[in-house]
Amino acid sequence: MGMFNKMDVGGGLSDFWAYIREPRPHRWAVWGVALALTWLIFTGVEKYLIPYEKPKEQIIYFENWTADRSAAEIRADWVARAKETTRRNAQKRAEYQRFADSLGIEYDSAEADKVTRETLGEEEAAAAKAKPAPVQTRSTLAERAARGAQPKTAD
Template sequence: MAVMRLKTRFNAKAGLADLWDYLREPRPYRWPLLALSFAIPLSGLAMLTRESHFRPPDAPKVTFISTLAEGRSDEEIRRSNLENQKRKEAREAELAELREKKVEAYKTLGRATGLDVDKMEREAQIENAREKAAAEARQRELYQAGSGG
């Protein structure tokens, strides 16, 4: 078995001679097509080799808006905190009163339609206690897991 040499299989000289013969033939649009066939890969290479440098964005300019007077004393801060706490407790009391009125209205409606609202209330209290105990257990578990113990 004869080993064929690589040089004899791939002859670049013959390929270039064929290309030159093809280019010398008078064909319509041969020069524009040749230019286009060179332009496409060259433009692709030009786009790939172009470097882009992006500068980091400017840091945001933060403007703090405060409705509180600057230089307040600790006593003024405590006083305003107490006033805010009183307003919060008043809102919570008002919401609790509205919830209570709502529950009473539903109880009245339930009694008028023949439902056993006392039994329903007991079941709801049991369910609320169960949910509260589960939430406390989850809280204890998270606290113990977070404290590493």
Template sequence: MAPMRFTSRFDPRAGAADLWEYLREPRPYRWPILAVSIAIPLAGVAMLTQESHFRPPDAPKVNFISTFAEGRSDEEIRQSNLVNQQRKEAREAEREELRARKVEAYKALGRATGLDVDEMERQAQIEAAREKAIAEARRRERYQAGSALDLSGD
């Protein structure tokens, strides 16, 4: 048995001739189909051959800014905390006063339009109490569940 040559079975010239004959036949959309057929693999190869090198980000530079004087004593810290607490309480009192005035303005508007604002206020208080009770019950339930987990984990 004579050895077969590899080139005799797979002749690229015959394949190219067949392709050229196929392309020469008048078919509708042959050029757009050929262009898309060539563009898709070329786009894939182009995407795969691109390399990206990402450098790691620079470490953040932290600058500590302190508005407090260096070397404050404990008493100075305590006094500044007291002053800040008084400012906070004054702001909260002012907000509460504004809220109360707003409520009174809405009540006056409601009375002027013929609404029973006292009944509406009672209903709102009942609803607020109900929501508070529900929140308290949930808090207790979570606390008890957490305590049970702590005890069982020992």
């Protein structure tokens, strides 16, 4: 512990400077290699370990309205957007309801469904909550192999 009480920084620096100034056979080549390696390491870290992606070009769409729109047109647009959002929410809620039913989890959307019916009307709310038609997909080879050989029927 007594060694670090009085540090002689000046003496260390003067010894280092004296060592550097001594003429050695390949002194400048060694300095060049040391600086080149240092530069390569810092460049590699900057380029590969700290990657920077340039921002990609974005296209941002926005609606443009005429300055002479009436308040009624503005409100009608608001209502149309609110109805569309409500319709999407009702469809998503119906998906969650079906998922919860398949897992046996209690999921009550009665209050939200009431708001949807008030906003969209009975028919549109029922259509938004209806289960979408299943997508017809062809069976895979593995599924057909798992079912086994099927007898061919004569038409």
